[in-house]
Amino acid sequence: MAARTGTTPRRAVGAAGVTFREHLLAAVDGHRGSDAADRLCAACVMLFDIDAAAISLVFDGAATGTLGSSGSDARSFDELQFTLGEGPCLESVAQCSPVIVTDLADPAEQRWPVYGRAMLDLRxxxxxxxxxxxAGEYVGALDLFRALPGQLSGEQLAGAISAAELAGIPVLDLLDADMNAAVNDPDSSAWSEMNALTRAEVSQATGMLVAQLGIDPAEALLRLRAHAYAVGRPATDVARDILERRLRLP
Incomplete structure (x- = not known):
């Protein structure tokens, strides 16, 4: 994992998260879509004394894509949630609330037995x-990652909540063709259009496995994820190998 690039002293960002929000707004000003999402994540690293940040998209209970990240490490941490089917973004969306784990190494912390161990291995x-x-729909989560254990300060937590609110803007950019319908109607086809923009290779590879192995889609996806975890590779990379016929699962 890359070394922390720097932090902003607390006195420089003010109190109650207000100035944090101003910094975040300045970071994304004039940018749209995934570019804005990446810049928002990078700003979180600078402001909140963390090492990586990513914005996860969640569709139908599964982590389906990474909208933005502070770098390759953050993207890998997010991808791992998809590969393993557990992690903070999924729990945050399922509970409709923030999820905070101050130390994955705490013996009492058992909520993600596989993801937690994998993250500890990644320090x-x-x-x-x-x-x-x-539009009232829980569509993903802003995930913050830190090498050192500990609580976020009250100011940092308020700032992270503001960052998650701002993350809804690049999500809406993905829905540009049907933005009004998405805002006014949660059942709009725009939600499926957003899903189509996420890990499409995995969906295509899952379909290929269904045809090759004569199994149902759920089992095909499970086998793809299991292989990715076993060989220590992102599920999307394994999916590309299947699609390009460089890999055939037994």
């Missing part, structure tokens, strides 16, 4: 997830 001990809400 991450603190994880914090804030739900992203668009």
């Amino acid at each position: 991450i001990r603190g994880v914090y997830a804030m739900p992203v809400v668009v």
Whole structure:
């Protein structure tokens, strides 16, 4: 994992998260879509004394894509949630509330037995997830990762919640073709259009496995994820190998 690039002293960002929000707004000003999402995540790293940040998209109870990240490490941490089917973004969306784990190494912390161990292997001990809400729908989470254990300060937590609110804007950019319908109607086809923009390779590879192995889609996806975990690779990379016929699962 790359070394922390720097933090902003607390006195420089003010109190109660107000100035944090101003910094976050300045970071994304004039940017749209995934570019704005990446810049928002990078700003979180600078402001909140963390090592990585990512914005996860969640559709139908599964982590389906990474909208933005502070770098390759953050993207890998988010991808791992999809591969393993557990992690802070999924729990945050399922509970419709922030999820804060101050130390994954705590013996009493058992909520993600596989993901937690994998993150410890990657030298991450603190994880914090804030739900992203668009038009009343919980569509993902802002995930913050830190190598050192510990609580976020009250100011940092308020700032992270503001960042998650701002993350809804690049999500709406993905829905540009049907934005009005998405805002006014949660059942709009725009939600499925957003899903189509996420891990499409995995969906295509799952379909190929269904045809090759004569199994149902749920089992095909499970086998793809299991293989990815076993070989230590992102599920999307394994999916590309299947699609390009470089890999055939037994």
